Amino acid sequence: MKIHITNLYGQSSRSTALIAQNMVTDVATTMGFKEIGIYSYPVHTDSPNELNKRIDGMFAAVGSDDIVIAQFPTWNSIEFDTMLIDKLLSYRDIKVAIFIHDVVPLMFENNYYLMPKFIELCNKAQGLILPTRSMFTRLEKEGLKTKKIVFQGLWDHLSKVDYHEPNYQKTVNFIGSASRFPFVKDWHFDTRLQFFGDLEESDSINKSNIDLKGWMSDDELMLNLSSGFGLVWSEEIDNQKERTYSMYNLSYKLSSYLAAGLPIIVNEGISTQMFLEKNGIGLVANSLSDVDRIVKQTSIEEYQQMVRNVKKVSYLIKNGYFTKKLLIDTVYRLLTE
């Protein structure tokens, strides 16, 4: 019996989807899991026969009795993901768990029509890894039936950069894309915003109180997230109900801030709110002016207490403990009743 995990290739090295799948695989391979590489490509260029052979090639090392964790979506279409699962389930006594990183029908309004196919796909697998319990409740309403479910809880962000205690400063850091999170273009609060990420040529930014740091490699990012708070802020934008989605899904940047040791500020209702409050590692805001107020009003003592709390969670995140735990729990659930 071998345990395999799928891993995404072929997207930009700046794609969070790719970064997240690669990170999970890095952790899984240290635990003896075998990697199945999946290339992100225009699937429609394959004939059905070519596609079938390509999938057979991917699964060359898979045998009956094995366990496979499929990290989805592969971003190669739901039909492709369904073909993968159908092919795997044709092996005798195989156990398959789908690790849901994103729910495409909930991410984009114009993809909601894919929900029945998505649920049908999830229901095929013996096990499921979901980001949060609130995602489970949401998908249950759509017909999800899988019984063996493991909750992820938080992303890891592996890093070997030494821990540095962050400085108390009245700044917020934001990592992301200005087109997905347009509030950064019009940041007009007293609190200074440090923005890490790419800008498109068409993005016009009100630069009065924002430092544009540009895109940074991982180690550089960890070293530069060195003061103030990390901000996790989602807004409903055209075709993407980011705020609603944040109630169910897990934010990757949230874990990047924690890995760097920063206390965070999040929008009210975010899926991780209870965990953040319970562990004293983040504060909740109901508007951007509330974010500004929180930064101004947090005392150095309150900040330092949060920093001490973050340090513990940071250790877990930098060393992959959330992923290790969920992988062990998944294998355990798949092999027990």
Ligand SMILES: O=c1ccn([C@@H]2O[C@H](COP(=O)(O)OP(=O)(O)O)[C@@H](O)[C@H]2O)c(=O)[nH]1
């Ligand atoms: O300069 C940058 C900006 C972003 N990122 C990476 O991109 C992630 C943020 O991506 P996204 O906004 O898609 O994450 P979300 O929080 O929406 O899941 C960060 O956590 C980093 O891992 C990076 O490495 N360098």
